[in-house]
Amino acid sequence: MAVKFSVVAKKNPSRITEPAxxxxxxxxxGEMSFDLICKDVDSRCTATRADVAAVLxxxxxxxxxxxxxxxxxxxGDFGTFQVALSSxxxxxxxxxxxxMIKKSRIAFRPGKLLxxxxxxxxxxxxxxxxxxxxxxxxxxxxxxx
Numbered sequence: 001m002a003v004k005f006s007v008v009a010k011k012n013p014s015r016i017t018e019p020a021x022x023x024x025x026x027x028x029x030g031e032m033s034f035d036l037i038c039k040d041v042d043s044r045c046t047a048t049r050a051d052v053a054a055v056l057x058x059x060x061x062x063x064x065x066x067x068x069x070x071x072x073x074x075x076g077d078f079g080t081f082q083v084a085l086s087s088x089x090x091x092x093x094x095x096x097x098x099x100m101i102k103k104s105r106i107a108f109r110p111g112k113l114l115x116x117x118x119x120x121x122x123x124x125x126x127x128x129x130x131x132x133x134x135x136x137x138x139x140x141x142x143x144x145x
Contacts, residue, residue, distance in 0.1 A: 002124035004029060027129055067106065077113035081106055 004027045009020035032040075038052040047055070063073050063081060073081040084107040090096035
């Protein structure tokens with residue numbers, strides 16, 4: 001198996017007058033839903049599909065409650081999850097207030113298991129995926145294709 005990618009032209013926003021350069025862009029093919037994950041995991045161990053779903057749902061709830069308290073979630077070789085913030089800057093610490101926080105997100109840092117997987121990937125170039133237009137739900141071929 002190989003990670004599929006296409007090559008796309010991208011301009012540097014800070015150097016708009018320069019010509020675009022071409023970069024690899026990973027292409028997603030299909031999805032693995034929660035139900036499919038549960039089904040796949042139950043085929044690899046003695047837990048039933050319902051057991052796997054119950055554990056994963058409980059894990060999600062536990063992670064939510066822990067991150068709200070500011071805790072870092074450490075899942076061994078899988079990785080860590082933590083709340084990360086973006087805010088406006090203030091000249092001094094006293095001038096900063098929580099209303100300056102603009103955005104929060106969940107930061108995931110992969111552990112050894114996933115980091116090592118990234119080191120062994122193979123790649124396969126494919127055509128660009130069709131571009132969806134706002135006027136229709138059917139994809140159109142990209143310009144120049």
